[in-house]
Amino acid sequence: MPDKKNRRILFSRLMVGEPKEEDFELIEESMPEPGDGEMLLRNLYVSIDPGSRGRLSGRDSYVPAKPLGEVMDTQSVSEVVVSKHPDYRFGEIVAGYHGWQDYAISDGKRLERVDPGLGPISTAVGVFGLPGLTAYIGIRKLLKVGTGETVLISSAAGAVGSIAGQIAKIDGAHIVGIAGGQEKCAFSKKVYGFDQMIDYKSESNMSEALTRACPKGVDVYFDNVGGEILNAAVANMRRFGRILICGQVADYNLEPEQRTGLRDVSAFIGKRLDMRGFVVLDHSEFFDEARKVMADWIKGKQLTYREHIVEGLENAPRAFCGLFRGENFGRGLVHVADPST
Amino acid sequence: MPDKKNRRILFSRLMVGEPKEEDFELIEESMPEPGDGEMLLRNLYVSIDPGSRGRLSGRDSYVPAKPLGEVMDTQSVSEVVVSKHPDYRFGEIVAGYHGWQDYAISDGKRLERVDPGLGPISTAVGVFGLPGLTAYIGIRKLLKVGTGETVLISSAAGAVGSIAGQIAKIDGAHIVGIAGGQEKCAFSKKVYGFDQMIDYKSESNMSEALTRACPKGVDVYFDNVGGEILNAAVANMRRFGRILICGQVADYNLEPEQRTGLRDVSAFIGKRLDMRGFVVLDHSEFFDEARKVMADWIKGKQLTYREHIVEGLENAPRAFCGLFRGENFGRGLVHVADPST
Numbered sequence: 001m002p003d004k005k006n007r008r009i010l011f012s013r014l015m016v017g018e019p020k021e022e023d024f025e026l027i028e029e030s031m032p033e034p035g036d037g038e039m040l041l042r043n044l045y046v047s048i049d050p051g052s053r054g055r056l057s058g059r060d061s062y063v064p065a066k067p068l069g070e071v072m073d074t075q076s077v078s079e080v081v082v083s084k085h086p087d088y089r090f091g092e093i094v095a096g097y098h099g100w101q102d103y104a105i106s107d108g109k110r111l112e113r114v115d116p117g118l119g120p121i122s123t124a125v126g127v128f129g130l131p132g133l134t135a136y137i138g139i140r141k142l143l144k145v146g147t148g149e150t151v152l153i154s155s156a157a158g159a160v161g162s163i164a165g166q167i168a169k170i171d172g173a174h175i176v177g178i179a180g181g182q183e184k185c186a187f188s189k190k191v192y193g194f195d196q197m198i199d200y201k202s203e204s205n206m207s208e209a210l211t212r213a214c215p216k217g218v219d220v221y222f223d224n225v226g227g228e229i230l231n232a233a234v235a236n237m238r239r240f241g242r243i244l245i246c247g248q249v250a251d252y253n254l255e256p257e258q259r260t261g262l263r264d265v266s267a268f269i270g271k272r273l274d275m276r277g278f279v280v281l282d283h284s285e286f287f288d289e290a291r292k293v294m295a296d297w298i299k300g301k302q303l304t305y306r307e308h309i310v311e312g313l314e315n316a317p318r319a320f321c322g323l324f325r326g327e328n329f330g331r332g333l334v335h336v337a338d339p340s341t
Numbered sequence: 342m343p344d345k346k347n348r349r350i351l352f353s354r355l356m357v358g359e360p361k362e363e364d365f366e367l368i369e370e371s372m373p374e375p376g377d378g379e380m381l382l383r384n385l386y387v388s389i390d391p392g393s394r395g396r397l398s399g400r401d402s403y404v405p406a407k408p409l410g411e412v413m414d415t416q417s418v419s420e421v422v423v424s425k426h427p428d429y430r431f432g433e434i435v436a437g438y439h440g441w442q443d444y445a446i447s448d449g450k451r452l453e454r455v456d457p458g459l460g461p462i463s464t465a466v467g468v469f470g471l472p473g474l475t476a477y478i479g480i481r482k483l484l485k486v487g488t489g490e491t492v493l494i495s496s497a498a499g500a501v502g503s504i505a506g507q508i509a510k511i512d513g514a515h516i517v518g519i520a521g522g523q524e525k526c527a528f529s530k531k532v533y534g535f536d537q538m539i540d541y542k543s544e545s546n547m548s549e550a551l552t553r554a555c556p557k558g559v560d561v562y563f564d565n566v567g568g569e570i571l572n573a574a575v576a577n578m579r580r581f582g583r584i585l586i587c588g589q590v591a592d593y594n595l596e597p598e599q600r601t602g603l604r605d606v607s608a609f610i611g612k613r614l615d616m617r618g619f620v621v622l623d624h625s626e627f628f629d630e631a632r633k634v635m636a637d638w639i640k641g642k643q644l645t646y647r648e649h650i651v652e653g654l655e656n657a658p659r660a661f662c663g664l665f666r667g668e669n670f671g672r673g674l675v676h677v678a679d680p681s682t
Contacts, residue, residue, distance in 0.1 A: 054607065063611060226606050226607070230606065245606060245609045245610055246610070247610070248606055248607045248610065251606065251607055252607075256604065256605060257604075259604055259605070259606075259607075261602045261603055261604035261605070261606060262602055262603040262606055263597065263598075263600055263602040264597065264600070264602070265567050265571065265586060265589055265592065265600075265602060265603055266395065266567070266589045266592055266593075266600075267618070268586045268616065268617070268618030269586055269587070269588070269589065269618040269619065269620060270404060270618070270620075271618065272617075272618050272619065272620060272623065273617070273618050274615065274616070274617040274618075275609065275615070275616045275617075276609070276613075276614070276615040276616075277608070277609030277610040277611070277612065277613050277614050277615075278610065278613065279610060279611075279613060282613065
C-alpha cells in the first residue's frame with residue numbers, strides 16, 4: 001500500500017462550551033509501518049462518545065486533559081491488515097482504542113480479539129463493548145438491582161441507558177427512563193420495555209415529573225447525565241436509595257464553576273443515600289460473564305440494542321458535536337470501512 | 342411532690358438562620374403523673390445537639406419538621422423517681438430522648454437502662470450514646486478504615502469527630518482533623534492524637550490547606566459539617582475514596598437554596614468515589630459491641646473524651662445557640678440535677 005494515505009482526525013483546539021467541528025482537524029499522513037511485535041490495523045468502526053468531552057478542555061478533570069494535536073482515541077473495531085505481532089494474524093478483527101483514523105499501529109496492548117460468535121462486529125464497541133458492559137456491571141454487580149425495585153435511568157434511549165433499563169427489567173425491576181423528545185420516549189417504552197418514560201424537554205420541573213412517574217419513590221438511580229436531573233432524582237429517592245454515577249453529560253460542556261452540582265447533601269443523611277462513581281474498566285473480571293449472558297439474551301430476544309451509525313470517517317466531528325444536542329439515537333458509531341475478508 | 346413544678350423548654354418560634362435564644366420559651370407546668378405502665382423520670386443530663394437544628398425551620402428536611410410548642414426532645418440521662426412500669430424501679434438510671442425539662446413521663450419505649458459499669462452516667466449520652474456510637478460504627482463498620490489510610494475528620498474536636506479520630510488511629514490510620522481555632526487544634530493533637538490539625542478559621546483556601554496536610558490525598562472523609570469543607574475534601578480524595586456523611590452543620594442554618602452543595606460530581610467518576618449518608622440508629626446491632634470495646638479502651642487509656650457541661654436547664658437555649666458559633670468544646674451537655682441515690 002505504498003501510495004495510500006492515512007486520514008486522521010486530530011483534536012486541534014481546546015473546547016469551550018459545546019464542541020464545534022472546528023475544534024477538530026482532518027489531516028492526511030503517509031501510512032504508518034508496523035515494526036517488530038507490532039501490527040497495522042484498519043479501522044472499521046470507531047465510536048463517538050460524549051464522555052470524551054471531559055478531556056478536551058485542557059483541564060485535568062475526571063480524566064487527564066488530552067493534549068492538542070493528538071488523534072481522537074475513541075473505541076474502535078479494526079481488522080489486522082499487516083501483523084508482525086506473534087499473537088495476531090492478518091484478517092483478525094480486534095477492538096481497542098484506535099480512534100478517528102483509517103489506520104493505526106498496535107503493539108497488542110489494550111486490544112481484545114473480537115468474538116464473531118457474539119454478533120455483528122460493530123457490537124464489539126456497543127453492547128459487547130464499554131456501553132453494554134457498563135450497563136450490565138452497573139445494574140447487576142454494583143447496584144444489585146432486585147425484584148420490585150424502582151430503577152430510574154437517565155439517557156434512557158442511549159447506548160448505556162437502554163441496555164441498563166432492559167437488564168433491570170429482566171431482573172424484575174420497575175423501570176422509569178428519562179430521554180429527550182417524544183420519539184425517543186415512545187421507542188424506549190415500546191422496544192426497550194420501559195414502564196414509564198419522562199421527556200425532559202417537555203417538563204419544566206423535573207422533580208415534580210419524577211414524583212408523578214415514581215409515586216413510591218426511586219430505589220436506584222443510574223445516572224448518565226448529572227445536573228438538574230440528578231438533583232431531581234435525589235429529591236425523589238427512597239430511604240437507602242443507591243445512585244450510580246456513570247456519566248455527567250450535563251456538566252461536560254461547563255466550566256467547573258458553572259456546574260449545577262448536587263445541592264441537597266443533607267438528604268444523604270435523612271434518606272441514608274449512597275452515591276458511587278463508576279468506570280467499567282475497573283471491573284474487567286466480569287466482562288466475559290457480561291458478554292456471554294447478554295449474547296444469550298439477544299439470541300433469546302430478551303435484549304435489543306440500537307446503533308446510530310454515521311457513514312465516513314470525515315463525519316465523526318459533526319456526529320460528536322451532535323451528541324450534545326441529543327441528535328444521536330443509540331450507540332454512536334462511525335462506519336469507516338468494511339473488512340477485506 | 343405536690344408543690345413541685347416542672348420546668349420545660351419549648352421550641353416556640355421557627356428558626357431563620359442562626360438559632361436565637363428567643364426561639365425557645367421556658368415554661369413551668371405542674372408535675373406530670375405517671376399512669377399504669379408508665380414512670381416519672383427526673384432528668385440529670387440533657388444533650389445539646391447541632392443536629393436538632395434541621396427540625397426547627399418548619400420544613401421537613403432530613404428529619405420531619407418539629408411542631409412549634411413542643412419540648413426540645415434531645416437525648417437525656419434520667420433517674421426513675423416513680424415507677425408504675427413493670428420493668429423499671431425507683432432509682433434506676435436510664436437514657437432516652439426526654440429533652441429539655443426537669444421531669445418527663447416514659448412508657449419505657451425508646452429507653453435504655455444505663456450500665457453504670459461503663460463510666461460516669463453522663464457518658465450514656467456521650468461516648469456511650471449517639472456521638473460515640475456514631476464514631477465507632479462509622480469508622481469500623483461502615484468505612485472499615487484500614488492500616489495506613491489517611492482519614493480526614495471535620496469537627497475533629499467535637500463529640501463525634503474526636504472519638505472517630507481516636508478509633509481510626511487505633512485501627513492504624515493516619516488521622517487529619519479540621520477544627521476552629523488554635524486551642525481546639527492543639528488539644529486535638531495532644532489529647533486525641535491527631536497527626537495533623539487544620540484550623541479552618543485561619544485558612545482562606547481549604548482545598549489547598551488539605552493538599553498541604555494530605556499530600557498523598559485522602560482515603561476516607563468522615564464528614565460532620567458539609568459545605569465548603571466537603572468540596573475541599575472531594576478535591577483531595579484519592580481514587581476509591583469513601584465519604585461518610587454524618588452531619589452537615591454548615592448547612593443547618595441555611596435555606597435549601599443557600600446551601601453550598603457538592604459541586605464536582607464528575608470527580609465521583611474520575612476517582613470512583615463513594616459517598617454515603619449515615620444515621621447510627623439504623624445500626625443498633627453494633628451498640629453492645631461498640632460500648633464494650635470503647636469502655637475497655639477508656640479503661641486502658643487508649644480512648645478519651647471531653648464533655649462541655651453547662652450548668653442549669655435554663656441555660657440550654659444559650660448553649661445550643663453557642664454550638665453554631667463553635668463555642669462548645671466536647672460533647673454538649675446540660676447538667677440538670679444529681680441522682681437522689
